[in-house]
């Protein structure tokens with residue numbers, strides 16, 4: 109099935125800029141650039157980020173698709189310029205856990221060229237796209253938050269844990285939770301495997317660099333007692349008193365909060381290098397260059413954005429229209 113809200117991105121970590129083209133936006137939606145920039149700032153902050161974040165101050169430029177601040181129905185083109193636009197030196201020592209080895213075998217290119225596109229830098233433009241999706245969802249009262257659940261083995265005092273890792277020259281992964289509120293019932297479908305919303309969300313979150321696990325709702329193995337969310341009647345409405353399902357039943361939203369959790373592994377570029385081989389198969393220590401000690405907080409913002417893109421696509425398929433007026437009509 110063709111997505112309604114589609115986008116492509118281009119750009120390298122130290123290239124001139126990052127670009128996205130979004131297709132499928134109905135006309136008449138206001139695009140608040142301050143909100144997009146606020147989201148970009150959120151992605152750049154968080155304890156444990158690298159010094160690259162002190163160089164960049166990500167802001168978006170819209171080069172097409174807007175008239176007087178509103179969408180026109182034409183593709184929306186977003187650009188973020190890289191301040192650290194420079195040719196970086198080549199390297200030949202694979203970093204275990206990064207895309208270096210498989211990427212260079214697959215495309216028959218230098219490790220530097222793999223790093224440049226494999227870098228999580230490209231998530232900046234994805235967050236800009238996600239901010240556009242969030243702006244549309246917000247028009248219908250749908251909001252989103254996220255929080256960190258764990259950094260390394262710590263469930264509190266995250267900064268201390270990150271400081272300790274930095275001293276040791278290692279990096280830390282973690283676990284976070286994203287929640288969307290006020291979703292209508294029936295986004296996604298049970299009729300085909302590729303229309304199930306939980307499947308789409310899992311793909312969107314799992315493909316963020318360094319994500320190793322995605323969970324929707326409570327882990328059924330850790331819930332004490334009955335897992336499923338019983339239904340009751342209150343003031344003529346069906347209500348639930350638990351949300352173990354995380355807002356999805358049968359691959360569709362069920363009107364409860366959508367709760368997605370994800371686990372990020374430690375970033376594989378480390379001051380204390382791993383053992384590896386170089387491109388001549390000589391054993392050595394892995395390549396090191398500037399990297400984050402911990403980027404879990406940034407990753408939660410990226411996950412919010414990716415999920416927002418999946419939800420807005422479903423939303424615009426269900427409440428379809430070429431203009432906001434038509435979408436509003438179908439929503440009502």
Ligand code: EPS
Pocket residue numbers: 121158160192226227228229230231232317375376377398399400
């Ligand atoms: C990142 C920008 C990158 C890295 C990081 C994420 O910038 P640079 O390579 O110039 O330091 O800091 O990416 C990784 C560590 C990685 O392994 O992908 C960003 O903007 O998020």
